Amino acid sequence: MRNMNKKSQIGSTLVWIVATLIILFILIVYLILTGLLTGKNELINGVKKITGFSASDAVSVIDLGSMQSFLAFLNKEVDYHESRIKVREVLINSVERYNSIKDDKDKGLIDRYGIMVFDEPSDNLKSKMLNQGFDEDDWKKFIEYQQNDHEEMASLLINNFNYCGEFYLSIPQGILTKDGLKIKSTMSDVFSDNFARSDEFAPTISYSIIIGNLYEIKFRMLKKC
Numbered sequence: 001m002r003n004m005n006k007k008s009q010i011g012s013t014l015v016w017i018v019a020t021l022i023i024l025f026i027l028i029v030y031l032i033l034t035g036l037l038t039g040k041n042e043l044i045n046g047v048k049k050i051t052g053f054s055a056s057d058a059v060s061v062i063d064l065g066s067m068q069s070f071l072a073f074l075n076k077e078v079d080y081h082e083s084r085i086k087v088r089e090v091l092i093n094s095v096e097r098y099n100s101i102k103d104d105k106d107k108g109l110i111d112r113y114g115i116m117v118f119d120e121p122s123d124n125l126k127s128k129m130l131n132q133g134f135d136e137d138d139w140k141k142f143i144e145y146q147q148n149d150h151e152e153m154a155s156l157l158i159n160n161f162n163y164c165g166e167f168y169l170s171i172p173q174g175i176l177t178k179d180g181l182k183i184k185s186t187m188s189d190v191f192s193d194n195f196a197r198s199d200e201f202a203p204t205i206s207y208s209i210i211i212g213n214l215y216e217i218k219f220r221m222l223k224k225c
Contacts, residue, residue, distance in 0.1 A: 069162065070205050072162075073087055073160070073161050074086065074088040074207065075087070076160055078090060078156060078160050080093065081093075087160065088209065090153070090157070091172075091209065094153050095110060095115060095172050095173070096110065097145065098110050098117070100141075101134070101138050101141050103133030103138075104133040107133075115172040115215055118174070118184075119185070146173070149173045149174075149181060150180065150181045153173075157176055158176070164222070165178075165221070165224065166201075167221040167222070168191065168221075169217070170191065170217060170218040171217060172215060175187045190220060191204040200223060201220050201222055201223060202221055202222070204218055204219070205218070205219045205220070206218050206219075
């Protein structure tokens with residue numbers, strides 16, 4: 001009788017294990033498809049596109065909750081400059097508006113220098129702009145946009161992200177944290193395995209977008225979330 005009960009318990013345990021594995025497999029497939037499908041939406045004029053996770057990237061991410069939070073955040077609709085658009089479009093539009101700063105040949109700042117313009121030291125960038133067809137008004141406009149990114153856009157993104165602790169989100173203008181937008185050079189290692197607190201955080205997730213060139217948005221959040 002005891003043997004029969006033991007066999008019954010073992011059988012029930014195996015059923016639960018198999019059921020759990022099936023559920024996990026379905027979740028992984030769902031998240032992969034979500035990433036791939038949401039990543040192929042064309043934006044204004046059909047030139048700029050969002051590229052989603054590749055299947056191999058999605059499977060390699062152990063923390064499914066982290067990936068799900070990130071995808072939900074990118075696809076959330078928010079109010080931005082009198083429009084209702086998704087967060088991922090906010091990230092693109094916030095960079096593309098810098099193209100309204102034009103040189104003497106009517107070429108936009110991002111088209112001229114690319115998104116690496118945000119990583120260049122201020123003194124170097126100002127000197128380059130003033131010597132290559134931009135003027136003081138253009139420089140002032142650049143500084144104004146940067147201040148807006150650090151205040152309005154950072155606040156918009158933080159207020160619309162459902163986070164339970166620390167997180168890091170790398171966007172062209174800097175690294176967004178729960179405390180605001182930070183300069184990349186001061187936090188460059190947070191997405192690497194060399195990060196001093198790597199054991200506290202889920203693996204880094206990357207999401208590729210095209211803003212002139214391919215750019216990887218990187219995201220990392222605490223494991224406990």
